[in-house]
Amino acid sequence: MKYISIIGSTGSIGTQTLELVRANKDLGVTALAAGSNVDLLEQQIREFHPHTAVLYDEQRAEELRLRVKDLEVQVLSGPEGLIEAASEPCCSLVVTAVVGMIGIKPTMAAIRAKKDIALANKETLVTAGHLIMPLAKEYGVSIYPVDSEHSAIFQCLQGESDRDVDSLIITASGGPFRTKTKEELKTVTLKDALKHPNWSMGKKITIDSATLVNKGLEVIEARWLFDIDFDRIKVVVQPQSIIHSMVQFQDGGVKAQLGTPDMKLPIQYALYYPERRFLPGDRLDFAALGSISFEEPPVDVLKGLSYAYDAGRTGGSMPAVLNAANEKAVALFLQEKISFTEIYDLIEDAMNAHHVIENPSLTEVLETEQWVYEFIESR
Numbered sequence: 001m002k003y004i005s006i007i008g009s010t011g012s013i014g015t016q017t018l019e020l021v022r023a024n025k026d027l028g029v030t031a032l033a034a035g036s037n038v039d040l041l042e043q044q045i046r047e048f049h050p051h052t053a054v055l056y057d058e059q060r061a062e063e064l065r066l067r068v069k070d071l072e073v074q075v076l077s078g079p080e081g082l083i084e085a086a087s088e089p090c091c092s093l094v095v096t097a098v099v100g101m102i103g104i105k106p107t108m109a110a111i112r113a114k115k116d117i118a119l120a121n122k123e124t125l126v127t128a129g130h131l132i133m134p135l136a137k138e139y140g141v142s143i144y145p146v147d148s149e150h151s152a153i154f155q156c157l158q159g160e161s162d163r164d165v166d167s168l169i170i171t172a173s174g175g176p177f178r179t180k181t182k183e184e185l186k187t188v189t190l191k192d193a194l195k196h197p198n199w200s201m202g203k204k205i206t207i208d209s210a211t212l213v214n215k216g217l218e219v220i221e222a223r224w225l226f227d228i229d230f231d232r233i234k235v236v237v238q239p240q241s242i243i244h245s246m247v248q249f250q251d252g253g254v255k256a257q258l259g260t261p262d263m264k265l266p267i268q269y270a271l272y273y274p275e276r277r278f279l280p281g282d283r284l285d286f287a288a289l290g291s292i293s294f295e296e297p298p299v300d301v302l303k304g305l306s307y308a309y310d311a312g313r314t315g316g317s318m319p320a321v322l323n324a325a326n327e328k329a330v331a332l333f334l335q336e337k338i339s340f341t342e343i344y345d346l347i348e349d350a351m352n353a354h355h356v357i358e359n360p361s362l363t364e365v366l367e368t369e370q371w372v373y374e375f376i377e378s379r
Protein backbone atom coordinates (compact mmCIF):
# COMPACT_ATOMS: atom_id res chain seq x y z
CA MET A 1 0.00 0.00 0.00
CA LYS A 2 1.29 3.49 -0.83
CA TYR A 3 -0.05 6.36 1.31
CA ILE A 4 -0.17 9.89 -0.04
CA SER A 5 -1.15 13.35 1.19
CA ILE A 6 -2.67 15.89 -1.17
CA ILE A 7 -2.23 19.62 -0.57
CA GLY A 8 -4.95 21.19 -2.76
CA SER A 9 -7.24 18.14 -2.93
CA THR A 10 -10.37 20.01 -4.09
CA GLY A 11 -8.85 21.53 -7.23
CA SER A 12 -8.28 20.27 -10.76
CA ILE A 13 -5.07 18.32 -9.99
CA GLY A 14 -6.28 17.28 -6.52
CA THR A 15 -9.55 15.76 -7.75
CA GLN A 16 -7.82 13.98 -10.64
CA THR A 17 -5.31 12.53 -8.15
CA LEU A 18 -8.22 11.24 -6.09
CA GLU A 19 -9.74 9.66 -9.25
CA LEU A 20 -6.51 7.66 -9.49
CA VAL A 21 -6.72 6.70 -5.80
CA ARG A 22 -10.30 5.53 -6.42
CA ALA A 23 -9.16 3.39 -9.34
CA ASN A 24 -6.08 1.86 -7.67
CA LYS A 25 -6.65 -0.19 -4.54
CA ASP A 26 -2.95 0.01 -3.56
CA LEU A 27 -3.18 3.78 -2.98
CA GLY A 28 -4.42 5.29 0.30
CA VAL A 29 -4.80 8.84 1.59
CA THR A 30 -3.37 10.11 4.89
CA ALA A 31 -4.08 13.84 4.59
CA LEU A 32 -6.20 16.13 2.45
CA ALA A 33 -5.86 19.91 2.46
CA ALA A 34 -7.76 22.70 0.69
CA GLY A 35 -8.45 26.42 1.00
CA SER A 36 -12.14 26.85 1.85
CA ASN A 37 -14.27 24.32 -0.06
CA VAL A 38 -15.94 22.71 2.92
CA ASP A 39 -18.56 20.73 0.94
CA LEU A 40 -16.12 18.96 -1.34
CA LEU A 41 -13.57 18.33 1.41
CA GLU A 42 -16.28 16.75 3.58
CA GLN A 43 -17.22 14.42 0.69
CA GLN A 44 -13.57 13.54 0.16
CA ILE A 45 -13.06 12.78 3.86
CA ARG A 46 -16.09 10.46 3.87
CA GLU A 47 -14.84 8.62 0.80
CA PHE A 48 -11.06 8.47 1.43
CA HIS A 49 -10.82 8.46 5.29
CA PRO A 50 -7.64 10.56 5.81
CA HIS A 51 -6.16 10.93 9.33
CA THR A 52 -5.85 14.68 8.80
CA ALA A 53 -7.95 17.21 6.90
CA VAL A 54 -7.08 20.86 6.58
CA LEU A 55 -9.00 23.94 5.49
CA TYR A 56 -6.75 26.98 5.41
CA ASP A 57 -9.71 29.17 6.34
CA GLU A 58 -10.20 28.78 10.13
CA GLN A 59 -13.95 29.50 10.09
CA ARG A 60 -14.57 26.89 7.39
CA ALA A 61 -12.34 24.46 9.28
CA GLU A 62 -14.55 24.92 12.36
CA GLU A 63 -17.63 24.22 10.21
CA LEU A 64 -15.93 21.09 8.86
CA ARG A 65 -15.06 19.92 12.41
CA LEU A 66 -18.75 19.99 13.32
CA ARG A 67 -19.77 18.22 10.12
CA VAL A 68 -17.34 15.30 10.49
CA LYS A 69 -17.43 14.81 14.26
CA ASP A 70 -18.83 11.30 13.67
CA LEU A 71 -15.48 10.36 12.00
CA GLU A 72 -11.96 9.81 13.32
CA VAL A 73 -10.24 12.66 11.52
CA GLN A 74 -8.33 15.62 12.93
CA VAL A 75 -9.35 18.88 11.26
CA LEU A 76 -6.69 21.59 11.21
CA SER A 77 -6.41 25.05 9.68
CA GLY A 78 -4.02 27.77 8.58
CA PRO A 79 -0.38 27.49 7.49
CA GLU A 80 0.45 25.15 10.42
CA GLY A 81 -2.31 22.81 9.26
CA LEU A 82 -0.83 22.62 5.75
CA ILE A 83 2.59 21.89 7.22
CA GLU A 84 1.18 19.12 9.40
CA ALA A 85 -0.71 17.59 6.44
CA ALA A 86 2.50 17.63 4.40
CA SER A 87 4.46 15.89 7.17
CA GLU A 88 1.89 13.15 8.11
CA PRO A 89 3.95 10.25 9.48
CA CYS A 90 2.26 7.43 7.50
CA CYS A 91 2.54 8.96 4.04
CA SER A 92 5.48 8.43 1.70
CA LEU A 93 4.59 10.95 -1.01
CA VAL A 94 3.00 14.40 -0.97
CA VAL A 95 1.13 15.72 -4.01
CA THR A 96 1.55 19.50 -4.05
CA ALA A 97 -1.58 20.53 -5.94
CA VAL A 98 -2.17 23.87 -4.27
CA VAL A 99 -2.03 27.01 -6.40
CA GLY A 100 0.50 29.74 -5.67
CA MET A 101 3.39 30.53 -3.30
CA ILE A 102 1.34 29.21 -0.35
CA GLY A 103 2.83 25.87 -1.46
CA ILE A 104 6.42 26.74 -0.48
CA LYS A 105 6.29 26.00 3.27
CA PRO A 106 4.32 22.73 3.06
CA THR A 107 6.67 21.51 0.31
CA MET A 108 9.72 22.29 2.47
CA ALA A 109 8.06 20.62 5.47
CA ALA A 110 7.34 17.50 3.40
CA ILE A 111 10.95 17.34 2.26
CA ARG A 112 12.22 17.72 5.85
CA ALA A 113 9.87 14.88 6.83
CA LYS A 114 11.52 12.80 4.04
CA LYS A 115 8.45 12.55 1.82
CA ASP A 116 8.87 12.32 -1.92
CA ILE A 117 7.05 15.06 -3.79
CA ALA A 118 4.74 14.83 -6.81
CA LEU A 119 5.03 18.47 -7.74
CA ALA A 120 2.22 20.23 -9.61
CA ASN A 121 2.61 23.53 -7.73
CA LYS A 122 5.05 25.21 -10.12
CA GLU A 123 5.01 28.56 -8.25
CA THR A 124 7.00 26.92 -5.44
CA LEU A 125 9.93 26.01 -7.69
CA VAL A 126 9.76 29.28 -9.63
CA THR A 127 10.15 31.38 -6.48
CA ALA A 128 12.15 29.07 -4.21
CA GLY A 129 13.79 26.51 -6.50
CA HIS A 130 17.22 27.59 -5.20
CA LEU A 131 16.10 26.50 -1.70
CA ILE A 132 13.89 23.50 -2.57
CA MET A 133 16.28 21.58 -4.84
CA PRO A 134 19.29 21.58 -2.44
CA LEU A 135 16.95 20.72 0.44
CA ALA A 136 15.56 17.72 -1.49
CA LYS A 137 19.13 16.60 -2.17
CA GLU A 138 20.11 17.02 1.48
CA TYR A 139 17.15 14.88 2.65
CA GLY A 140 17.45 12.31 -0.17
CA VAL A 141 13.97 13.12 -1.43
CA SER A 142 12.80 12.78 -5.06
CA ILE A 143 10.77 15.48 -6.75
CA TYR A 144 8.62 13.98 -9.50
CA PRO A 145 7.20 16.49 -11.97
CA VAL A 146 3.42 16.51 -12.49
CA ASP A 147 3.27 19.52 -14.84
CA SER A 148 2.62 17.86 -18.25
CA GLU A 149 5.66 19.40 -20.01
CA HIS A 150 8.07 18.49 -17.21
CA SER A 151 6.64 15.00 -16.91
CA ALA A 152 7.15 14.67 -20.68
CA ILE A 153 10.78 15.77 -20.39
CA PHE A 154 11.31 13.49 -17.37
CA GLN A 155 9.90 10.57 -19.41
CA CYS A 156 12.16 11.44 -22.37
CA LEU A 157 15.20 11.53 -20.09
CA GLN A 158 14.72 7.99 -18.78
CA GLY A 159 17.73 5.87 -19.69
CA GLU A 160 19.67 8.92 -20.94
CA SER A 161 22.75 10.60 -19.54
CA ASP A 162 22.69 14.33 -18.64
CA ARG A 163 25.87 14.95 -20.60
CA ASP A 164 24.14 13.82 -23.82
CA VAL A 165 21.37 16.41 -23.51
CA ASP A 166 21.63 19.43 -25.80
CA SER A 167 18.40 21.26 -24.94
CA LEU A 168 14.88 20.96 -23.61
CA ILE A 169 12.05 21.95 -25.95
CA ILE A 170 8.94 22.90 -24.02
CA THR A 171 5.74 22.95 -26.04
CA ALA A 172 3.04 25.61 -25.58
CA SER A 173 -0.53 25.55 -26.84
CA GLY A 174 -0.37 29.33 -27.31
CA GLY A 175 -3.65 29.62 -25.37
CA PRO A 176 -6.89 31.20 -26.59
CA PHE A 177 -5.14 34.38 -27.84
CA ARG A 178 -2.39 32.75 -29.87
CA THR A 179 -3.27 34.57 -33.09
CA LYS A 180 -4.44 37.91 -31.63
CA THR A 181 -2.82 41.23 -32.46
CA LYS A 182 -1.73 43.72 -29.76
CA GLU A 183 -4.78 45.82 -30.60
CA GLU A 184 -7.21 42.90 -30.38
CA LEU A 185 -5.73 41.84 -27.03
CA LYS A 186 -6.84 45.13 -25.43
CA THR A 187 -10.52 44.17 -25.58
CA VAL A 188 -10.51 40.48 -24.66
CA THR A 189 -12.77 39.49 -21.75
CA LEU A 190 -12.42 37.22 -18.75
CA LYS A 191 -14.76 34.73 -20.44
CA ASP A 192 -12.52 34.67 -23.55
CA ALA A 193 -9.40 34.18 -21.42
CA LEU A 194 -10.92 31.24 -19.51
CA LYS A 195 -11.50 29.26 -22.73
CA HIS A 196 -8.35 27.17 -22.99
CA PRO A 197 -8.22 25.44 -26.39
CA ASN A 198 -7.14 22.01 -25.08
CA TRP A 199 -6.95 21.67 -21.31
CA SER A 200 -9.51 21.86 -18.51
CA MET A 201 -7.67 23.36 -15.51
CA GLY A 202 -8.08 25.71 -12.53
CA LYS A 203 -8.77 29.37 -13.31
CA LYS A 204 -5.37 30.79 -12.35
CA ILE A 205 -3.33 28.52 -14.60
CA THR A 206 -5.87 28.97 -17.40
CA ILE A 207 -5.27 32.73 -17.34
CA ASP A 208 -1.52 32.09 -17.13
CA SER A 209 -1.76 30.01 -20.31
CA ALA A 210 -3.52 32.89 -22.06
CA THR A 211 -0.80 35.42 -21.10
CA LEU A 212 2.05 32.93 -21.78
CA VAL A 213 3.11 33.50 -18.17
CA ASN A 214 2.41 29.78 -17.64
CA LYS A 215 5.02 28.94 -20.24
CA GLY A 216 7.43 31.38 -18.62
CA LEU A 217 6.89 29.82 -15.19
CA GLU A 218 7.46 26.43 -16.81
CA VAL A 219 10.81 27.56 -18.25
CA ILE A 220 11.96 28.55 -14.74
CA GLU A 221 10.47 25.34 -13.30
CA ALA A 222 12.50 23.33 -15.87
CA ARG A 223 15.67 25.23 -14.98
CA TRP A 224 15.38 23.91 -11.39
CA LEU A 225 13.96 20.45 -12.04
CA PHE A 226 16.54 19.53 -14.66
CA ASP A 227 19.43 21.78 -13.50
CA ILE A 228 19.95 23.36 -16.93
CA ASP A 229 20.76 26.90 -18.16
CA PHE A 230 18.08 29.12 -19.65
CA ASP A 231 19.97 29.19 -22.98
CA ARG A 232 19.27 25.47 -23.32
CA ILE A 233 15.54 25.71 -22.65
CA LYS A 234 13.50 26.51 -25.75
CA VAL A 235 9.80 26.96 -26.29
CA VAL A 236 7.78 26.12 -29.38
CA VAL A 237 4.05 26.53 -29.94
CA GLN A 238 2.34 23.21 -30.69
CA PRO A 239 -1.30 24.30 -30.88
CA GLN A 240 -2.91 20.85 -30.58
CA SER A 241 -1.12 20.01 -27.27
CA ILE A 242 -0.34 16.51 -28.55
CA ILE A 243 3.42 16.74 -28.06
CA HIS A 244 3.82 17.51 -24.35
CA SER A 245 7.52 18.43 -24.69
CA MET A 246 10.79 17.16 -26.14
CA VAL A 247 14.49 16.66 -25.45
CA GLN A 248 17.12 17.31 -28.09
CA PHE A 249 20.36 15.33 -27.68
CA GLN A 250 23.93 16.19 -28.70
CA ASP A 251 23.74 13.87 -31.70
CA GLY A 252 20.76 15.79 -33.11
CA GLY A 253 18.24 13.15 -32.10
CA VAL A 254 15.02 14.35 -30.50
CA LYS A 255 12.77 12.42 -28.12
CA ALA A 256 9.20 13.57 -27.58
CA GLN A 257 6.39 12.41 -25.33
CA LEU A 258 2.96 12.48 -26.94
CA GLY A 259 -0.54 11.78 -25.69
CA THR A 260 -4.05 13.13 -25.40
CA PRO A 261 -4.34 16.17 -23.12
CA ASP A 262 -5.14 14.29 -19.89
CA MET A 263 -3.34 15.18 -16.64
CA LYS A 264 -4.05 11.76 -15.15
CA LEU A 265 -1.07 10.33 -17.08
CA PRO A 266 1.57 12.69 -15.59
CA ILE A 267 -0.04 12.42 -12.15
CA GLN A 268 -0.05 8.61 -12.30
CA TYR A 269 3.52 8.55 -13.64
CA ALA A 270 4.63 10.62 -10.62
CA LEU A 271 2.69 8.44 -8.17
CA TYR A 272 4.10 5.14 -9.42
CA TYR A 273 7.50 6.08 -10.90
CA PRO A 274 9.39 4.15 -12.24
CA GLU A 275 6.43 1.82 -12.93
CA ARG A 276 3.95 2.48 -15.75
CA ARG A 277 0.38 1.39 -15.15
CA PHE A 278 -2.67 0.89 -17.34
CA LEU A 279 -4.70 4.10 -17.58
CA PRO A 280 -8.08 4.03 -19.31
CA GLY A 281 -8.95 6.88 -21.68
CA ASP A 282 -8.75 7.97 -25.30
CA ARG A 283 -5.69 6.98 -27.29
CA LEU A 284 -4.09 9.08 -30.03
CA ASP A 285 -5.38 8.23 -33.51
CA PHE A 286 -2.60 9.59 -35.73
CA ALA A 287 -4.42 9.03 -39.03
CA ALA A 288 -7.52 10.84 -37.74
CA LEU A 289 -5.27 13.63 -36.44
CA GLY A 290 -3.77 14.09 -39.91
CA SER A 291 -1.14 16.60 -38.85
CA ILE A 292 0.35 18.42 -35.92
CA SER A 293 1.86 21.86 -36.34
CA PHE A 294 4.48 24.15 -34.81
CA GLU A 295 4.88 27.93 -34.54
CA GLU A 296 7.19 30.48 -32.94
CA PRO A 297 5.73 31.78 -29.64
CA PRO A 298 4.07 35.20 -30.23
CA VAL A 299 6.34 36.85 -27.64
CA ASP A 300 5.77 40.46 -28.75
CA VAL A 301 2.03 40.22 -28.13
CA LEU A 302 1.81 37.67 -25.30
CA LYS A 303 4.68 38.97 -23.18
CA GLY A 304 4.66 36.46 -20.29
CA LEU A 305 7.40 34.27 -21.73
CA SER A 306 9.87 37.16 -22.23
CA TYR A 307 9.30 38.41 -18.68
CA ALA A 308 10.11 34.95 -17.35
CA TYR A 309 13.36 34.60 -19.31
CA ASP A 310 14.35 38.08 -18.02
CA ALA A 311 13.40 37.24 -14.44
CA GLY A 312 15.05 33.82 -14.60
CA ARG A 313 18.29 35.15 -16.05
CA THR A 314 18.38 38.00 -13.51
CA GLY A 315 17.83 35.41 -10.80
CA GLY A 316 17.85 36.12 -7.03
CA SER A 317 14.50 37.49 -5.91
CA MET A 318 13.36 38.49 -9.43
CA PRO A 319 11.44 35.26 -10.23
CA ALA A 320 9.52 35.79 -6.96
CA VAL A 321 8.65 39.30 -8.13
CA LEU A 322 7.41 38.02 -11.49
CA ASN A 323 5.39 35.30 -9.81
CA ALA A 324 3.90 37.40 -7.01
CA ALA A 325 2.99 40.25 -9.39
CA ASN A 326 1.37 37.73 -11.68
CA GLU A 327 -0.55 36.05 -8.83
CA LYS A 328 -1.88 39.43 -7.69
CA ALA A 329 -2.63 40.63 -11.23
CA VAL A 330 -4.46 37.41 -12.16
CA ALA A 331 -6.54 37.64 -8.96
CA LEU A 332 -7.51 41.22 -9.92
CA PHE A 333 -8.30 40.14 -13.50
CA LEU A 334 -10.46 37.25 -12.21
CA GLN A 335 -12.37 39.81 -10.11
CA GLU A 336 -12.72 41.91 -13.30
CA LYS A 337 -10.90 44.84 -11.62
CA ILE A 338 -8.25 45.12 -14.34
CA SER A 339 -8.10 44.35 -18.06
CA PHE A 340 -6.16 41.46 -19.58
CA THR A 341 -3.27 43.63 -20.80
CA GLU A 342 -2.97 45.30 -17.39
CA ILE A 343 -1.67 41.96 -16.10
CA TYR A 344 1.46 42.71 -18.16
CA ASP A 345 1.62 46.31 -16.88
CA LEU A 346 1.59 45.18 -13.25
CA ILE A 347 4.29 42.55 -13.81
CA GLU A 348 6.50 44.95 -15.75
CA ASP A 349 6.15 47.77 -13.21
CA ALA A 350 6.92 45.48 -10.26
CA MET A 351 9.96 44.00 -12.00
CA ASN A 352 11.25 47.46 -12.94
CA ALA A 353 10.83 48.81 -9.40
CA HIS A 354 12.45 45.89 -7.61
CA HIS A 355 15.99 45.88 -6.17
CA VAL A 356 17.20 42.33 -6.60
CA ILE A 357 18.25 40.33 -3.56
CA GLU A 358 20.89 37.73 -4.47
CA ASN A 359 20.29 34.19 -3.21
CA PRO A 360 17.29 35.15 -1.04
CA SER A 361 16.43 33.17 2.09
CA LEU A 362 12.89 31.86 2.55
CA THR A 363 12.09 34.90 4.69
CA GLU A 364 13.39 37.20 1.94
CA VAL A 365 11.35 35.37 -0.73
CA LEU A 366 8.21 35.81 1.38
CA GLU A 367 9.10 39.46 2.16
CA THR A 368 9.54 40.01 -1.59
CA GLU A 369 6.05 38.58 -2.19
CA GLN A 370 4.69 41.00 0.44
CA TRP A 371 6.61 43.92 -1.09
CA VAL A 372 5.07 43.15 -4.50
CA TYR A 373 1.53 43.03 -3.07
CA GLU A 374 2.04 46.37 -1.31
CA PHE A 375 3.63 47.88 -4.43
CA ILE A 376 0.66 46.87 -6.57
CA GLU A 377 -1.91 47.97 -3.98
CA SER A 378 -0.27 51.40 -3.64
CA ARG A 379 -0.40 52.14 -7.38
Ligand SMILES: NC(=O)C1=CN([C@@H]2O[C@H](COP(=O)(O)OP(=O)(O)OC[C@H]3O[C@@H](n4cnc5c(N)ncnc54)[C@H](OP(=O)(O)O)[C@@H]3O)[C@@H](O)[C@H]2O)C=CC1
Residues within 6 Å of the ligand: 007, 008, 009, 010, 011, 012, 013, 014, 033, 034, 035, 036, 037, 038, 056, 082, 096, 097, 098, 099, 100, 102, 120, 121, 122, 123, 146, 147, 148, 199, 200, 201, 202, 203, 204, 205, 263
Ligand atom coordinates in the same frame (compact mmCIF):
# COMPACT_ATOMS: atom_id res chain seq x y z
N1 LIG B 1 -4.85 21.99 -13.54
C1 LIG B 1 -3.91 21.50 -14.29
O1 LIG B 1 -4.19 20.76 -15.24
C2 LIG B 1 -2.48 21.82 -14.01
C3 LIG B 1 -2.09 22.53 -12.88
N2 LIG B 1 -0.78 22.77 -12.62
C4 LIG B 1 -0.40 23.49 -11.41
O2 LIG B 1 -0.97 22.80 -10.29
C5 LIG B 1 -1.33 23.72 -9.27
C6 LIG B 1 -2.82 23.54 -8.97
O3 LIG B 1 -3.56 23.92 -10.11
P1 LIG B 1 -5.10 23.60 -10.27
O4 LIG B 1 -5.39 22.25 -9.73
O5 LIG B 1 -5.44 23.92 -11.66
O6 LIG B 1 -5.74 24.72 -9.32
P2 LIG B 1 -7.21 24.81 -8.76
O7 LIG B 1 -7.51 26.25 -8.62
O8 LIG B 1 -8.15 23.95 -9.51
O9 LIG B 1 -7.08 24.17 -7.29
C7 LIG B 1 -6.30 24.80 -6.31
C8 LIG B 1 -6.34 24.00 -5.04
O10 LIG B 1 -5.59 24.70 -4.05
C9 LIG B 1 -6.42 24.91 -2.91
N3 LIG B 1 -6.02 26.12 -2.22
C10 LIG B 1 -6.09 27.40 -2.66
N4 LIG B 1 -5.63 28.23 -1.69
C11 LIG B 1 -5.27 27.44 -0.65
C12 LIG B 1 -4.74 27.69 0.64
N5 LIG B 1 -4.48 28.93 1.08
N6 LIG B 1 -4.49 26.64 1.44
C13 LIG B 1 -4.75 25.37 1.04
N7 LIG B 1 -5.26 25.07 -0.16
C14 LIG B 1 -5.52 26.10 -0.98
C15 LIG B 1 -7.81 24.97 -3.45
O11 LIG B 1 -8.76 24.79 -2.40
P3 LIG B 1 -10.29 25.38 -2.52
O12 LIG B 1 -10.95 24.54 -3.57
O13 LIG B 1 -10.84 25.17 -1.16
O14 LIG B 1 -10.13 26.81 -2.92
C16 LIG B 1 -7.75 23.84 -4.45
O15 LIG B 1 -7.84 22.61 -3.78
C17 LIG B 1 -0.96 25.10 -9.80
O16 LIG B 1 0.30 25.46 -9.34
C18 LIG B 1 -0.93 24.91 -11.31
O17 LIG B 1 -0.07 25.82 -11.94
C19 LIG B 1 0.21 22.34 -13.46
C20 LIG B 1 -0.11 21.67 -14.61
C21 LIG B 1 -1.47 21.37 -14.98
Ligand SMILES: CC(=O)[C@@H](O)[C@H](O)COP(=O)(O)O
Residues within 6 Å of the ligand: 147, 148, 149, 171, 172, 173, 174, 175, 199, 205, 208, 209, 210, 214, 215, 263
Ligand atom coordinates in the same frame (compact mmCIF):
# COMPACT_ATOMS: atom_id res chain seq x y z
C1 LIG C 1 -1.61 20.70 -18.51
C2 LIG C 1 -0.47 21.57 -18.25
O1 LIG C 1 0.62 21.14 -17.93
C3 LIG C 1 -0.63 23.02 -18.41
O2 LIG C 1 0.46 23.73 -17.87
C4 LIG C 1 -0.77 23.25 -19.86
O3 LIG C 1 0.45 22.91 -20.42
C5 LIG C 1 -1.14 24.62 -20.20
O4 LIG C 1 -0.97 24.77 -21.53
P1 LIG C 1 -0.28 26.00 -22.23
O5 LIG C 1 0.33 26.90 -21.20
O6 LIG C 1 0.71 25.38 -23.15
O7 LIG C 1 -1.44 26.65 -22.91
Ligand SMILES: [Mn+2]
Residues within 6 Å of the ligand: 147, 148, 149, 218
Ligand atom coordinates in the same frame (compact mmCIF):
# COMPACT_ATOMS: atom_id res chain seq x y z
MN1 LIG D 1 2.11 22.66 -18.02
